[in-house]
Amino acid sequence: MNPMDALTLPAALGLTLRRHEPLAAYTTMKVGGPADYFVAVQTVDQLIKLARWARQVGLPYYLLGGGSNILISDAGIRGLVIYNRCRAVRIDAAPLQCIGPVDERPYLFAESGAAMAGLARTSVKAGLAGLEWAVSVPGTVGGAVVGNAGAHGGEVKDTLEDALLLDETGEVRSMAVADFAYSYRDSALKRRQPSQAGFKAVVLSANFRLTPGDAEAISARAERFLAHRRQTQPVEPSLGSTFVNPPGDYAGRLIEAAGLKGAQVGGALISQLHANFIVNPGGVGAATAADVLGLIRHVQEQVHQRFGIRLEPEVQLVGEWKSETRWITEVMG
């Protein structure tokens, strides 16, 4: 018997370990094969204990937030997928683990599994400015902190004060915003995140420093951003922007100019509304990850042929991609 088949979680954790859990439904693209092992955690304490236990028994783990920026392979993820449902949020006068000087502005504390859009709504309702841009951004606080999510001219790095991490050695420590070395949709942490399960750092919670302002004006700004989203982005399952914008241009503009709107591979197609979105209108069971990757590759080739520009994927390819190894090398570099 495979020794892994005998794995049992310590009863003290009170968590359920599932085998062969299909992951498509946990992603916004509705694509992806199974996880060998799958556990949903509700509290930061469970998250820490589970990750430490996995390390102890030699079971590599992969942190799954909202699944809104990852393309999981059809073969799925080997090891343990930890589904982050730690969602507490509160407004503090000053954060417990604050590293920098405390000023008069309030802090918004969030556990890493909280929805970024929900966090933004909490801040807007409280008349706090700084996170309005996030009202329409899917995914969790953890995913946003790792990838420096942003929209409408704002991004995580503008208001993040610090984050609590379970680091690569299994220790809990605080990390100041400067240590993330943020750039456009990127961070030092993201560069170290694996495409496979491993023993990488886990964001446990984050503190954002916000500015009290005119509640009506803050709310109006958030509404404007939401309305703009509804008009310009497709509602079908997707991963948001597929490619990062090349310097001085827009990936969507280039894809549209290459005549690729509506291009299709299997169940995946380029949205008619926004050319930088690959959509899976049929949902779970329609497009495969291989379809999506095939379309990514097609777009890269066509745009390169027409404009000499190589588009880089914004979405991360995750899991086991045996049959597509050659593509991965070509597509992801």
Ligand SMILES: Cc1cc2nc3c(=O)[nH]c(=O)nc-3n(C[C@H](O)[C@H](O)[C@H](O)COP(=O)(O)OP(=O)(O)OC[C@H]3O[C@@H](n4cnc5c(N)ncnc54)[C@H](O)[C@@H]3O)c2cc1C
């Ligand atoms: C319709 C749509 C619109 C979008 N619009 C935007 C936009 O305007 N701006 C933008 O920036 N993005 C946008 N995105 C992309 C996506 O919402 C962001 O990248 C988001 O921050 C990802 O968060 P997540 O929780 O879904 O991360 P996931 O996709 O679950 O994970 C992404 C990566 O982060 C890692 N990770 C997740 N949580 C943790 C944690 N707690 N600790 C350590 N690592 C972790 C994962 O292992 C993985 O490597 C959009 C996506 C969609 C589907």
